[in-house]
Amino acid sequence: MKAAILYGREQVRIEDIQPPPLRPGEVRVRIEAALTCGTDLKVFKRGYHAKMIVPPAAFGHELSGVIYEVRPRLEVQRPSSFAKDSEDKQSKVQSPKSEEGRGARVEGEKGETQQGWKIGDRVVVANSAPCGECFHCRVGQENLCENLLFLNGAYAETIAVPARLVQKNMLRLKPQTSFQDAALVEPLACVVKGIEDVQLRPGQQVLVIGAGPIGLMFVALAKQLGGDVTIAGRRAARLAVARKLGASRVIDVGPNTDLVANVRQAIQQSRDRSPGRSAAEAGEGTSTVGFDVVIEAVGKAETWEASVRLVRKGGTVNFFGGCPANTTIKLNASLLHYSNLKLLASFHHTPRTIRLALEFIESGIVRADDFVSGEAPLSDLPALFQSMTTGNQAVKTLIRVRE
Numbered sequence: 001m002k003a004a005i006l007y008g009r010e011q012v013r014i015e016d017i018q019p020p021p022l023r024p025g026e027v028r029v030r031i032e033a034a035l036t037c038g039t040d041l042k043v044f045k046r047g048y049h050a051k052m053i054v055p056p057a058a059f060g061h062e063l064s065g066v067i068y069e070v071r072p073r074l075e076v077q078r079p080s081s082f083a084k085d086s087e088d089k090q091s092k093v094q095s096p097k098s099e100e101g102r103g104a105r106v107e108g109e110k111g112e113t114q115q116g117w118k119i120g121d122r123v124v125v126a127n128s129a130p131c132g133e134c135f136h137c138r139v140g141q142e143n144l145c146e147n148l149l150f151l152n153g154a155y156a157e158t159i160a161v162p163a164r165l166v167q168k169n170m171l172r173l174k175p176q177t178s179f180q181d182a183a184l185v186e187p188l189a190c191v192v193k194g195i196e197d198v199q200l201r202p203g204q205q206v207l208v209i210g211a212g213p214i215g216l217m218f219v220a221l222a223k224q225l226g227g228d229v230t231i232a233g234r235r236a237a238r239l240a241v242a243r244k245l246g247a248s249r250v251i252d253v254g255p256n257t258d259l260v261a262n263v264r265q266a267i268q269q270s271r272d273r274s275p276g277r278s279a280a281e282a283g284e285g286t287s288t289v290g291f292d293v294v295i296e297a298v299g300k301a302e303t304w305e306a307s308v309r310l311v312r313k314g315g316t317v318n319f320f321g322g323c324p325a326n327t328t329i330k331l332n333a334s335l336l337h338y339s340n341l342k343l344l345a346s347f348h349h350t351p352r353t354i355r356l357a358l359e360f361i362e363s364g365i366v367r368a369d370d371f372v373s374g375e376a377p378l379s380d381l382p383a384l385f386q387s388m389t390t391g392n393q394a395v396k397t398l399i400r401v402r403e
């Protein structure tokens, strides 16, 4: 089969590879939708990601498709206490209330507990699954699992899904859910986590910094949850999408400008135009413009620092965008203290937010139409990533893995 293999910095090749044989508990998924992602772009530029992908390795991680091969789990002789314990833990992450029937476990042959996956099932697979046993998994912080198992290889005709991912983070799609929509589950699950972490309440003034796919997903979700959303970002096409997704204010920050001054000026202007509007008035007369919540979805030291100057007293900043390794930022300690700021950083997703993300997608709140701006055949992937390093405007691109 054809697959994109990452070899190192800006080195991706499309190769004919032998699909690996399935191990017990694994399934093979024929990929129907694979999407490009900012993380993949980062990996492409850097050549690796210490946790997620070490080359040479199959590339890409946002996917959905159809199961076309299943290898049942073998019956393994285990001490009965261990078996019971580990099954219990699995059921905790597998059975959120709204998930009846999705990935439901049935009794397989010989009484072995298996999930009821079969050939032809339409599924979405997350890009990782937690172990369920380490400290962080036990305290409900599976996003921080010490042994997260990552899955890459979305830019390929098929993918072998490891047993742990099959058990914990592979979800069945409703018949009417499109593969493109479903492939948004992974990034959206991270955004769901980010929104939960800031405890957004209806009516709050939210500033999203960054108009990439993640920033745009924050706009859609914050709007859906009742926030009044302002976005500050670049590239007209992406800002137009933000407007469509419900941003009430769109600030084009342009190249090399002072973000804080730019946002303050735009807010001041909108206040002048409609004085009655609660356009972040909380900051009036204080040293900050005053958003209740600021979400940084860029991943640069400058924007992390700017975020803190744009939140109101008592407000919350989510440093969501991951900066390059070893980045440090400077913060004004007095501002933090006297403004009683809540600063936090969200990372990755949990099995629960993966399921919530699919619910947002299946209820039509987040749709691929708003995020996928083009299509490309697998053979064009290396050139596509090259163009993404130099300002390709697409939000996300759908990769056609079969030609």
Ligand SMILES: [Zn+2]
Pocket: 037, 038, 039, 040, 061, 062, 186, 187
């Ligand atoms: Zn992604």
Ligand SMILES: [Zn+2]
Pocket: 130, 131, 132, 133, 134, 135, 136, 137, 142, 144, 145, 146, 147, 148
């Ligand atoms: Zn763990």
